[in-house]
Amino acid sequence: MASAHSNCHHCMGSLCGRQYARKEENTYCVRCYDSLFANFCEECKKPIECDSKDLAYKGCHWHEACFKCAKCNHSLVEKPFAAKDDHLLCTECYSNEYSSKCFHCKRTIMPGSRKMEFKGNCWHEACFVCQHCQQPLGTKPLITKDNDNYCVPCFEKQFAQCCYSCKKVITTGGVTYHDQPWHKECFLCTGCHQQLAGQRIVSKDEHPYCLECFSRCYEKKCVACSRPITGLGGAKFISFEDRQWHSNCFNCGKCSSSLLHCTVLKAIRDLRHCLAELIRLHRIWPQGTK
Template sequence: MEWFMVGFGCGVRGCGVSGSCWPQGVDQRGCIYSLYLGGVCGSPSVDATLSSGSWFCPYLSYLDLNMAYRLSGPRSYATSTMTERFDCYYCRDNLHGKKYVKKDEKHVCTKCFDKLCANTCAECRRPIGADAKELNHKNRHWHEDCFRCAKCYKPLANEPFSARDDGKIMCGKCGSREDGNRCQACYKVVMPGTQNVEYKKKVWHEECFTCFECKQPIRSQSFLNKGDDIYCSPCHEKKFAKKCFHCKQPITSGGISYQDQPWHSECFVCRTCRKNLAGTRFTSHEEHVYCVDCYKTSVAKQCNGCKNPITGFGHGTNVVNYEGHSWHEYCFNCKKCSLSLANKRFVINGENIYCPDCAKKL
């Protein structure tokens, strides 16, 4: 049963519905408990009739139903010439300008929806409100944040998953671990008799066992792993192998380390004569390496005393430098008395050096 109260702006009292309106459709809308009509004509006996579902007064073009409200019943009251009343099915609050949910052809405010209509989350057992994102699978419902792997708790809203017989939801990786005959890559069943790869007690379809870097099936190629990822040998070398300091290419085997830098053994050669320096004496100059002979002739400074190269090898490891000239430490002596002048005061005269005492006698 629907009950309506209708009010008009003119406020004229005593205007009632004539008996002639009842056969025209009042009963189709239910029992009208009370209807008070007033018109601008001022007559207390204005007749109102129901025409095509709308109340019509012969003295007015329409009846203002802006003040109509429904006391009970499942339907909202609306006509083509009247302002629509749009209420919550449960609490009857006006829904105009408010958020609402359409549930089974019923319009429900968010408050009533959360309280009376919301599905219960299968994980946290709390209602899934109108403003929450809801996921469902096989008549079960979850908050988006509650839809996680039961094993590793990874969010699964946008990920492949499997539903276990015990009702648990698992990500593909955890599900495949629980079910040993599932491919570790696509999580589909590996059928008996099909080509597959087994590695560390895990199984893949042959075409799913691919290099993590180039994505190509490895098949019969050699491969290496880095953590849980599989790489074909070329990709592993390119990505993880040390690179030669000289040629910048990966070092796949062997190699030499010099000053914390890796070298191919074939790249570790004298800059001048190209002699391989692995296992021999050598020295470096400006990031290049030289054998002893080439260093003496091509790079080493000449001692201002003995005129021999200063190589830094053996007895001549310490060097004295002064105004662009260099000496072996053992050659840096007074020209006259042969006193070693390393770390002492000295006097230079032409290309010769003297101790202060001998310099006074010159």
């Protein structure tokens, strides 16, 4: 504004007929005002004179002509913008540079728009749909297969197997036995009904058994210790006169020495006797040994 009287508060020069600026009830000529109070533009580093528009953001100042997007140089005056690493960006450049990309359509998810996140990926709300029925998934339960998302009913119809025992859908995990799928919770020993997942299994008439139940129900028993003879893991056993022994149980019934390598054996009153005991106790002489 032009003054009809008074002097500049700083240089004391007359303001009569000259433009001046006022600060804290004091008047200054334009030159003094700019040198004392003008802010410096963040872009061009020149003072923003009192006859120029001063645009401020977070303590920083710009000439109106310098207030532009750091990426595309378009003016940001009266437009939405964002700041990143001390640079101003229009919303389009900011989105292209820093915003998430939709996992489905690969386009930018614009700031302020709703996005859906799942397992480290992002979707536009409209893109986050069931691969089969194309209905929005929102916050509903879902199952992922081959990077595609499905609502639970569609996944069960398309892919899920049904448990051989309970006939219900297997959604996670499961066990395969004789080419049939089972829930781990349904795959039980036919004998004791304990879960078999992770255990060694023996099959009998198409039914699964744990080793203990199978041995108790079906394995032959050792004549000496009465425990089952499994034959698993390469274990050896002896069959003699229609009876069976663990190899380490097949010993002389009198002197307890092993009979594994004896060539002459005889059973007397259900006892196995080595050759030495036969000779000593019963005077039995195998042919050619007397």
